[in-house]
Amino acid sequence: MSHVVVPVRYPLSSHSKKTLAQAIELAEDRDGDLSVLHVDLYQDSRDISRAELKRSVESEFGRLQNARYIVRKGFLVEETILEEIANEDADVVVIGHKQEGRWRRMIRKLVSDPDIESYLRQRLECELVVVHATDE
Numbered sequence: 001m002s003h004v005v006v007p008v009r010y011p012l013s014s015h016s017k018k019t020l021a022q023a024i025e026l027a028e029d030r031d032g033d034l035s036v037l038h039v040d041l042y043q044d045s046r047d048i049s050r051a052e053l054k055r056s057v058e059s060e061f062g063r064l065q066n067a068r069y070i071v072r073k074g075f076l077v078e079e080t081i082l083e084e085i086a087n088e089d090a091d092v093v094v095i096g097h098k099q100e101g102r103w104r105r106m107i108r109k110l111v112s113d114p115d116i117e118s119y120l121r122q123r124l125e126c127e128l129v130v131v132h133a134t135d136e
Contacts, residue, residue, distance in 0.1 A: 018096070019095065093129070097132045
């Protein structure tokens with residue numbers, strides 16, 4: 001059984017909805033679990049609850065089987081996402097292309113090769129799926 005992790009913004013942006021739709025489809029196709037992750041930045045201190053995140057996702061997509069909703073506080077979104085991917089032992093991570101750019105900059109600081117998928121595979125052994133805003 002696969003485990004798919006999808007970081008999203010809250011409230012859900014149109015791009016987060018596309019990314020989430022792709023993650024839901026992947027989890028269903030692979031008969032896997034889905035973890036919907038929102039990182040609540042300390043400096044924003046909006047105190048988003050898991051219940052709010054779940055309500056928002058379910059109002060868009062209906063009740064999801066095998067879904068888990070996670071809200072984490074963090075200073076750096078990318079590092080918090082990486083920690084959660086490791087904690088969840090994810091097989092697949094689905095991110096929007098805007099997140100890919102931020103991850104690329106962070107990884108470039110850490111290593112000379114800014115290939116996010118290779119970085120994640122080497123360190124976390126997971127597949128990365130990037131959803132572009134124009135994807136159907």
